[in-house]
Amino acid sequence: xxxxxxxxxxxxxxxxxxxxxxxxxxxxxxxxxxxxxxxxxxxxxxxxxxxxxxxxxxxxxxxxxxxxxxxxxxxxxxxxxxxxxxxxxxxxxxxxxxxxxxxxxxxxxxxxxxxxxxxxxxxxxxxxxxxxxxxxxxxxxxxxxxxxxxxxxxxxxxxxxxxxxxxxxxxxxxxxxxxxxxxxxxxxxxxxxxxxxxxxxxxxxxxxxxxxxxxxxxxxxxxxxxxxxxxxxxxxxxxxxxxxxxxxxxxxxxxxxxxxxxxxxxxxxxxxxxxxxxxxxxxxxxxxxxxxxxxxxxxxxxxxxxxxxxxxxxxxxxxxxxxxxxxxxxxxxxxxxxxxxxxxxxxxxxxxxxxxxxxxxxxxxxxxxxxxxxxxxxxxxxxxxxxxxxxxxxxxxxxxxxxxxxxxxxxxxxxxxxxxxxxxxxxxxxxxxxxxxxxxxxxxxxxxxxxxxxxxxxxxxxxxxxxxxxxxxxxxxxxxxxxxxxxxxxxxxxxxxxxxxxxxxxxxxxxxxxxxxxxxxxxxxxxxxxxxxxxxxxxxxxxxxxxxxxxxxxxxxxxxxxxxxxxxxxxxxxxxxxxxxxxxxxxxxxxxxxxxxxxxxxxxxxxxxxxxxxxxxxxxxxxxxxxxxxxxxxxx
Amino acid sequence: xxxxxxxxxxxxxxxxxxxxxxxxxxxxxxxxxxxxxxxxxxxxxxxxxxxxxxxxxxxxxxxxxxxxxxxxxxxxxxxxxxxxxxxxxxxxxxxxxxxxxxxxxxxxxxxxxxxxxxxxxxxxxxxxxxxxxxxxxxxxxxxxxxxxxxxxxxxxxxxxxxxxxxxxxxxxxxxxxxxxxxxxxxxxxxxxxxxxxxxxxxxxxxxxxxxxxxxxxxxxxxxxxxxxxxxxxxxxxxxxxxxxxxxxxxxxxxxxxxxxxxxxxxxxxxxxxxxxxxxxxxxxxxxxxxxxxxxxxxxxxxxxxxxxxxxxxxxxxxxxxxxxxxxxxx
Numbered sequence: 017x018x019x020x021x022x023x024x025x026x027x028x029x030x031x032x033x034x035x036x037x038x039x040x041x042x043x044x045x046x047x048x049x050x051x052x053x054x055x056x057x058x059x060x061x062x063x064x065x066x067x068x069x070x071x072x073x074x075x076x077x078x079x080x081x082x083x084x085x086x087x088x089x090x091x092x093x094x095x096x097x098x099x100x101x102x103x104x105x106x107x108x109x110x111x112x113x114x115x116x117x118x119x120x121x122x123x124x125x126x127x128x129x130x131x132x133x134x135x136x137x138x139x140x141x142x143x144x145x146x147x148x149x150x151x152x153x154x155x156x157x158x159x160x161x162x163x164x165x166x167x168x169x170x171x172x173x174x175x176x177x178x179x180x181x182x183x184x185x186x187x188x189x190x191x192x193x194x195x196x197x198x199x200x201x202x203x204x205x206x207x208x209x210x211x212x213x214x215x216x217x218x219x220x221x222x223x224x225x226x227x228x229x230x231x232x233x234x235x236x237x238x239x240x241x242x243x244x245x246x247x248x249x250x251x252x253x254x255x256x257x258x259x260x261x262x263x264x265x266x267x268x269x270x271x272x273x274x275x276x277x278x279x280x281x282x283x284x285x286x287x288x289x290x291x292x293x294x295x296x297x298x299x300x301x302x303x304x305x306x307x308x309x310x311x312x313x314x315x316x317x318x319x320x321x322x323x324x325x326x327x328x329x330x331x332x333x334x335x336x337x338x339x340x341x342x343x344x345x346x347x348x349x350x351x352x353x354x355x356x357x358x359x360x361x362x363x364x365x366x367x368x369x370x371x372x373x374x375x376x377x378x379x380x381x382x383x384x385x386x387x388x389x390x391x392x393x394x395x396x397x398x399x400x401x402x403x404x405x406x407x408x409x410x411x412x413x414x415x416x417x418x419x420x421x422x423x424x425x426x427x428x429x430x431x432x433x434x435x436x437x438x439x440x441x442x443x444x445x446x447x448x449x450x451x452x453x454x455x456x457x458x459x460x461x462x463x464x465x466x467x468x469x470x471x472x473x474x475x476x477x478x479x480x481x482x483x484x485x486x487x488x489x490x491x492x493x494x495x496x497x498x499x500x501x502x503x504x505x506x507x508x509x510x511x512x513x514x515x516x517x518x519x520x521x522x523x524x525x526x527x528x529x530x531x532x533x534x535x536x537x538x539x540x541x542x543x544x545x546x547x548x549x550x551x552x553x554x555x556x557x558x559x560x561x562x563x564x565x566x567x568x569x570x571x572x573x574x575x576x577x578x579x580x581x582x583x584x585x586x587x588x589x590x591x592x593x594x595x596x597x598x599x600x601x602x603x604x605x606x607x608x609x610x611x612x613x614x615x616x617x618x619x620x621x622x623x624x625x626x627x628x629x630x631x632x633x634x635x636x637x638x639x640x641x642x643x644x645x646x647x648x649x650x651x652x
Numbered sequence: 653x654x655x656x657x658x659x660x661x662x663x664x665x666x667x668x669x670x671x672x673x674x675x676x677x678x679x680x681x682x683x684x685x686x687x688x689x690x691x692x693x694x695x696x697x698x699x700x701x702x703x704x705x706x707x708x709x710x711x712x713x714x715x716x717x718x719x720x721x722x723x724x725x726x727x728x729x730x731x732x733x734x735x736x737x738x739x740x741x742x743x744x745x746x747x748x749x750x751x752x753x754x755x756x757x758x759x760x761x762x763x764x765x766x767x768x769x770x771x772x773x774x775x776x777x778x779x780x781x782x783x784x785x786x787x788x789x790x791x792x793x794x795x796x797x798x799x800x801x802x803x804x805x806x807x808x809x810x811x812x813x814x815x816x817x818x819x820x821x822x823x824x825x826x827x828x829x830x831x832x833x834x835x836x837x838x839x840x841x842x843x844x845x846x847x848x849x850x851x852x853x854x855x856x857x858x859x860x861x862x863x864x865x866x867x868x869x870x871x872x873x874x875x876x877x878x879x880x881x882x883x884x885x886x887x888x889x890x891x892x893x894x895x896x897x898x899x900x901x902x903x904x905x906x907x908x909x910x911x912x913x914x915x916x917x918x919x920x921x922x923x924x925x926x927x928x929x930x931x932x933x934x935x936x937x938x939x940x941x942x943x944x945x946x947x948x949x950x951x952x953x954x955x956x957x958x959x960x961x962x963x964x965x966x967x968x969x970x971x972x973x974x975x976x977x978x979x980x981x982x
Contacts, residue, residue, distance in 0.1 A: 090857050090957050163854045169831055170814040170856055260832025266815060267830060302726065305733035309741070331817055331826040331852075333809075333835030336760055343756055347749045351742060357710070358741035361717050362733040368721030382714050390703045397699065397752055399692050399759045402825020403681045406817055406852040472679025472821040474852040477860035481936070484679055484848075 029545065032581050036541035039605050047605035049133035050541055051122050054140050056437060058115025061144060062108050067508075068151075069103035072096045074501055077461075081494035083482040093478035094161040095180070099150075101164025102184065105280070106191050107147045109422055113287040114139070114198045116429060117226045119437060121202060123532035123539060124220050126211025126548045128586035129602050131204040134609050134645065139198040141613030146191035149620060153183035160184035163476065165277070166247065168258035168269040173251050179624065182251060186620050188244040192237045193616070199230035199237075206230075209586060210594040211531065212565060212576070213550035220530045220553075221304060224311050225290025228318040232283045235322065240276035243269055252626060267332060274325035282321040284418060286314055288425035289356055292378050295425075295432050296360050298528045299375035300367025303554055306359040313352035313359075320349045330401045339398055346396030353389055357382070372526070373447030377428030380455045381421060388416030391466070409469025415462045427454070427507060434511070435525050439538040440518030446510045454503030460496030464489045529554035534562050546577045547587055550594075575599035611641035679821045679850070685843040685868070686823030688763050695759055702748060713740070764838050767804030773797060774808045777816030777829035777851065779960060780858035781922055781935035791881045792910070794922030795864045795935050800874035801844050807837045817853035820866050826852050841868035850936075857958030863936025881926055884913025885981045896977025899970055908961075911981060921961060928982045934959065945975045 038044040038053070048054065076096055079088040088096065122130055130136045153159040158180045162171040171181045206219070206227050219227075246257040247269070256262035258269045297304040304310065326334065326342035360382060369375065391413040395401045404410055427450075435441050471485050480486055524533035533556055535543055547565050552558035565587075567577035573596050574580055575587035580599065588598040615638025622631025682697075684690040720727055775797070776783040784793045799805045809818050811829035818837065819826040827837040841847075851862035869877065888894040897914065900906055906916035912925040930940050934956045938944040947954070949971060952961040966974070 090860065094854075094857060094859075161857075167815055167854070170854070175814055175856065261812075266832055300721070306737045309737050332828045332830060333833065336764075340757060340760060343760075344753055347753055347756075350749060351745055354745040355737055355741035358736045358739075359733075361710075361713050361740065362731075362736035364717035365713075365720065365729060365731065365736065366726055366733060368724050368726045369718045371718075371722070379714065379718055383711060386707060386710055386714070390706060393749070393752065394696075394699050394703070397695065397756045399688075399756065399763055399825065400695050400699065402827075403689070403692050403696075403821065405826060406819075407681075407821075470681050470821075472681060472819075472848070472850065474819065474850050474859075476854040479860050 028578065029540070032542055032545060032578070033540065035582055035584055038541070043607070044605065046610050047607045049129070049137045049603055049605055049609070051118050051130045051133065051136055052437075052539065052541075052543075054136055055115050055117075055119025058118055058140055058143070059112055059437075061140075061147070062112035062115055065103050065107040065147060066112070067504075069100050069108060070501060070504065072100045072103070074497055076100065077494040077497040079478065080480075081491050083480055083487055083490075085479055088478065090478045091161065094476075095159040097476060098160045098163050098184070102150070102160065102188075104418070105164060105284075106188060107143075107150065109284045109418065110195055110280075111143050111191075112426060113229065113284065114195065116291070116426075116433070117202055117229070117287065118198075120433065120532055121223055121226055122205060122209065123535065123543055124223055124530050125206065125209060125214055126531045126534075126544060126550065127205070127209040128543045128547075128581065130201050131209055131600070132201050134603050134606060135197055135201055137606075138609035138613055139194045139201070141610045142194035142197070142616065143191060145613055145617035146187050146194065149190065149617060150183055150187040153180065158183065165273060166244075167273075168247065168250075168266060169260065171247060171251075172258055173254075182248065182624050185244045185248040185251065186624055189241050189248065190616065190620050192241040192244075195233050196237050199233035202226050202230040203234075208588050208590060208597075209600070210589055211548050211550050212587070212589055212594055212596055215593045217308075218550055218553045221293035221307065221310055221314075222287070222290035222530075224314055225287045225293070228314045229283055229287045229290075232279050232286070232318050232321065236276045236279035236283065238276075239272050240280075243272035243276070246272075248623070252623065267329070270329055270332065271325070274328045275322075278325040278328065279321040281414075281417065282317050284422045286317060288381075288422045289314070291425045291429045291432075292360065292381060293356075294528075294530065295374050295378045295428050296363050297367070298432075298526050299370045299372055299378070300364045301370070301527075302363065302367040303529070303557075304359065305362035305366065306355070307553065309355050310359050313355040316352040317349065320345060320352070324349060324396075327396055327401065328405075330398055331405050336398075343396055343398040347393060350389065350393050350396075357386070357389075372431070373442070373444055373451060374428040374432035374526075376448060376451045377424050377431065380451060381424040381428065384416055384420030384424060384455075384458065388413060388421050391416065404469060406475050407469035408465045408473045408475060411475055412462050412465035412469065415465070419462070420458060424454075424458075427451075430507065430511075432526065433532075434514075435521035436532060436537045436539070438515060438518075439521050439536075440514045441521050441525060442510050442514045442518065446506060446513075450503050450506035450510060452503075453506060454500055457496050457498070457500030457503050461493050461500050462496075464493050464496075468493075524556065529557045531555055542581045545581050547575070547580075571598050572596040573599075606645075608641050608645040612638050612645065615639070615641055679848045681821040683822055685845060685847065686820070686839045686841050688824035688839040689822055690842065691759050691763060692825060695755060698755065699752070702751075706748070710740070764836075767806070767838060767840070770804040770806040770838065771800060772806050772808070773799070774810070775818060775829070777809070777811040777813070777818070777855070777862075778922075779813055779856060780851070780862040780956075782818075782862070782864050783922070784864075786878065789878050789882050791878060792912070792923045793881070793926055794924075794930075795932070796930055797864065797866045798874060798877050799841055799866060799868050800871045801841050801868050803871065804838060804840045809835045809837060814855045815853050816851045816855045816862065818849065819852040820847050820849035822847045823866060823868075828853055841866070844868050844870060844873075846931075848936075858956055861935055861937040861956050861959075863932070865931060885911070885925055888977055888980050890976060890980070892973055892976040893980040894977075896973035896975070896980075899973050900977055903966070903970065903974075904962075904964060905974070924978065924981060926982055928979045934961075942975050942979060945978060946971050949974050949978075 038048045079085050158178050160180045160183050162181050166184055249255040256264040258264045260266050323345040327346045395404050431442055431447050468489050473486050521537040549563045549565050565576035567574050567579035575585040584602050585599045588600050590597040615634050619631050619634030622634050682693045684693040774785040782795050784797050809827050809829045811831050816829045817826045824839040827835045847866045849864045888897050901915050908918040908920035910917050910923045933940050933948050937956045950966050951963050953963045
């Protein structure tokens with residue numbers, strides 16, 4: 017493998033573009049397997065769900081702004097809070113992080129696509145169909161109304177006879193396929209497609225975070241799939257896993273649900289901190305402090321997060337000894353978070369901070385997560401949780417974590433990486449205004465909820481009586497929610513305007529260190545005409561100009577250079593040090609992943625409607641897609 | 653900037669202290685009048701102090717770290733990166749967590765212990781109200797618990813429908829009612845008074861209206877209450893109420909409700925034996941007064957939509973007589 021720094025001539029680049037081009041028009045839309053198009057589409061689709069979930073939250077806040085309000089009926093409120101939670105967790109937070117991963121991870125590790133590009137397309141299509149399926153419940157007037165956690169027996173047939181809960185149960189099981197498949201793809205991509213020289217200790221922290229994310233997904237998601245699956249078996253076929261009267265167990269469901277549900281919080285939080293660990297060093301103009309500490313902390317969080325689920329069940333009457341164990345682990349998990357926190361502080365302390373919009377969101381994240389972390393420790397304290405659980409204190413706590421400590425990093429990531437993704441800079445001034453509006457709105461919305469919790473306001477109530485001391489705080493919260501929404505709207509406007517009139521983004525507008533900034537903004541379809549050779553944790557800071565590899569004669573090195581790109585391939589590497597091992601052909605565009613996902617969607621609809629013929633039709637479509645897919649692979 | 657930050661933090665702290673402590677007489681968890689709530693409130697103020705300290709110190713570090721190099725050049729520091737991480741990220745949190753772990757274990761050990769000769773009460777979560785039984789005293793009522801001050805109570809919690817959660821913030825933390833399982837909440841009320849409780853676990857359409865009251869009274873007053881309520885209610889004295897009693901049997905009412913000492917033995921809805929003495933209708937949905945009751949017996953669905961009490965087609969005479977009868981039940 018020889019290294020070179022000569023860029024190919026422009027006619028050669030044009031040739032490459034032809035090789036890598038997607039089919040034009042609508043067929044191209046359904047057949048693309050390019051990780052960047054898919055990643056971008058993931059992010060945009062997720063934001064549509066985010067806006068819908070946000071509007072729903074505003075409707076809920078209008079209802080709760082005043083006591084005894086009749087703006088929403090009890091039914092509608094229960095449906096809306098269920099849909100809000102489910103949407104934000106399953107259709108925004110989790111998939112948007114996967115979307116960023118899709119777009120960024122292959123470029124950060126210096127390869128031309130994901131390890132399984134068609135599987136990647138399949139993840140996206142399953143996610144979209146699951147989202148459409150879930151929201152189609154509004155069309156027949158039966159959105160889920162059992163809470164995003166869908167506790168049994170409330171959600172079993174005797175207490176929830178309509179279709180409402182089936183949209184939830186089937187939707188959750190369905191979207192789980194997408195998340196799991198995506199996670200496998202991230203793991204294989206990270207282990208097998210890294211640029212030569214990118215040993216594990218040179219991986220960007222964000223890639224580490226996606227790796228931890230993926231392993232957690234693989235171990236956690238099956239639990240919620242089982243929970244939702246058994247619930248649907250109870251509902252559709254009359255099994256009695258969760259029917260206490262017939263020998264089933266109420267708490268079994270809760271254990272299954274939270275065995276996924278708590279790791280899920282960290283599944284969201286870990287990649288968000290990964291983003292922060294990319295943003296803070298760049299705008300502190302120095303490498304991140306304590307790289308090894310941070311990576312160890314991420315891995316530790318991954319493991320420990322599987323030992324805390326019972327802290328959601330402290331009030332269920334389990335024996336005190338068992339509860340104490342889970343309380344202890346829930347306290348302990350604060351240590352790796354503390355490590356990350358002080359690594360970020362040390363990075364800024366020893367650096368020189370530039371106050372750009374992404375950095376403002378990162379600092380806002382620190383100030384918000386600090387409080388969310390502190391209240392997280394509080395609710396781990398078993399007796400205190402007996403008071404706090406299921407009160408507004410918890411609503412405050414987890415919005416500080418899931419909105420503040422996940423959505424703020426995501427917005428930071430938008431301002432940071434959108435210039436790379438779209439080739440247009442966002443407006444800095446509008447970005448700052450958006451940040452401050454969101455930051456103030458966020459705290460006005462969620463901080464008073466802590467106090468409401470102390471004042472005895474339980475969660476998930478569609479209305480409340482006057483005279484309990486809750487009125488003023490609730491009004492304040494509702495005002496805050498609209499301020500927060502305004503801040504979000506400003507970023508949306510910023511995005512739309514930038515696409516028409518934004519400054520063109522240079523390759524590396526922030527003087528960042530990782531490989532995605534080595535290519536053009538937006539990147540070409542093939543990412544890198546020749547794969548970079550990495551010799552540092554911060555290639556763009558330490559290796560100027562960045563050396564790239566040439567294609568060699570043998571299979572192990574054929575994929576590296578221009579010739580490899582021209583053959584529609586990318587190199588495979590292996591081992592801790594990422595040495596060349598082979599060359600992988602990147603598949604051509606194909607609609608088969610979409611067909612398979614569609615078949616599954618039809619099958620799910622068949623289950624919902626309990627229409628045998630529809631279910632069978634779905635399975636047939638899926639099977640045809642799958643067989644055809646496998647067949648073509650054989651040819652190549 | 654830094655001063656602004658500190659002012660903001662101070663304002664927050666002030667807001668919590670005022671917000672939480674100024675609301676006596678409502679449902680505040682730190683306005684504790686029960687043994688368990690008092691322990692937990694103590695725990696809270698300890699954690700609150702620690703939290704404010706941690707937030708101010710760490711928040712201060714964040715602000716200073718962000719600002720000190722704003723001129724564009726890093727400044728030298730005696731605190732190394734590793735010092736930040738080992739001291740700030742590991743040692744100090746570990747110490748604080750150790751303290752919290754110890755307090756958690758000791759407080760947990762002190763709470764919910766089987767006491768001497770407790771007053772036994774069985775509470776069942778219904779949709780969307782509470783059955784209250786005193787197994788030792790032949791009393792069945794709904795949505796109101798009377799307990800003696802200074803004597804331990806053991807509240808057995810069950811449900812034969814969905815999961816609910818029993819919560820009286822001023823007296824104790826929550827305990828769920830889980831179908832197929834019996835939980836027990838034990839505490840001692842330390843001050844006489846009426847404490848509001850709610851269902852804290854989402855349990856369906858009327859989760860918001862599943863309130864109850866705990867009336868803590870002196871041992872003597874409690875004894876008088878139990879003695880009086882062990883007896884069936886007196887026969888209606890007014891003619892209108894007596895008419896109401898007859899109509900109660902003839903109309904659908906008796907199919908779902910029990911009035912001890914009468915022919916009404918329904919078990920779907922709340923026992924109404926002492927209905928006239930209760931503070932609210934529909935588990936906290938509205939105050940218990942004749943005009944609300946008149947609306948309730950006809951149009952329960954307009955007051956508590958989705959409740960299992962249906963709207964009833966009643967004549968004006970029915971309503972007048974029923975209201976008079978029900979309000980006479982004490």
